[in-house]
């Protein structure tokens with residue numbers, strides 16, 4: 001069974017920590033042993049070997065930069081002071097993905113439906129060396145778009161999804177910094193609609209979310225966001241209220257559940273480690289969304305692995321992206337049949353991407 005992971009910060013890690021994801025998480029861990037990187041960003045969970053062995057064939061991969069005011073330390077290099085700097089830093093990440101595609105036959109940037117079909121088809125073909133890992137590019141936080149009409153520029157270069165916020169951006173309120181859509185944010189949505197770019201509402205403040213749903217009639221997803229009831233967060237709007245989940249489902253949206261212990265257990269602390277949460281909990285949270293919406297069509301996985309946490313902070317016994325299939329087994333134990341499990345691990349994302357990608 002193929003797996004789609006709707007959120008991985010691949011280029012940010014590669015350019016911040018020098019992680020070579022064309023090898024394996026195992027090799028990255030060995031290379032980082034004794035360095036500061038595991039303390040800064042946890043033990044690596046991603047890598048080509050693990051994507052291939054875990055059958056993670058399609059990944060929504062981010063261009064992610066953060067504002068200088070949220071800088072986490074001297075190691076946190078990809079921070080911007082203004083839109084020009086954000087633009088430059090995000091372009092370096094875009095170039096990173098294009099280089100992965102150019103230099104390693106295993107990777108393919110997915111730009112349209114035919115690319116998506118070619119990648120999923122490669123997992124059915126023999127021999128296994130034919131298998132491709134497809135990357136669909138998502139800009140997380142839209143400040144690198146210097147003006148709304150620059151959406152075209154990014155679309156031409158392969159960006160297929162945009163999340164207007166991470167923290168607050170020039171376009172809208174975000175995590176820890178709520179607020180409405182700005183005038184520029186309204187214009188951004190118009191340009192996204194004109195180019196058929198998928199809207200990712202993860203990190204958007206509730207007010208911006210409401211406005212965006214009213215104004216935007218294209219495909220809408222939440223690449224990585226848990227239901228608010230999964231854990232009490234200091235920034236509650238980082239998670240989705242029941243009302244938001246119902247509204248996303250009414251728009252045929254898909255929500256990527258994050259297997260990160262802090263988002264799965266109230267009060268979880270890193271010292272508690274992975275033992276404090278089991279993979280069953282991830283299945284229960286996915287089930288919660290299914291029950292709430294009365295359907296198994298609106299949820300998938302958005303791991304966010306290596307996006308600020310590592311192997312010690314994900315539910316036991318998962319250790320890397322190669323173990324995402326364990327979520328499927330846990331769903332089976334909750335009574336989901338193989339057809340539904342397939343929807344939850346890949347089918348729902350593939351359907352949303354099919355609707356949202358150009359011909």
Ligand SMILES: [Zn+2]
Pocket residue numbers: 140202203224304307
């Ligand atoms: Zn995020």
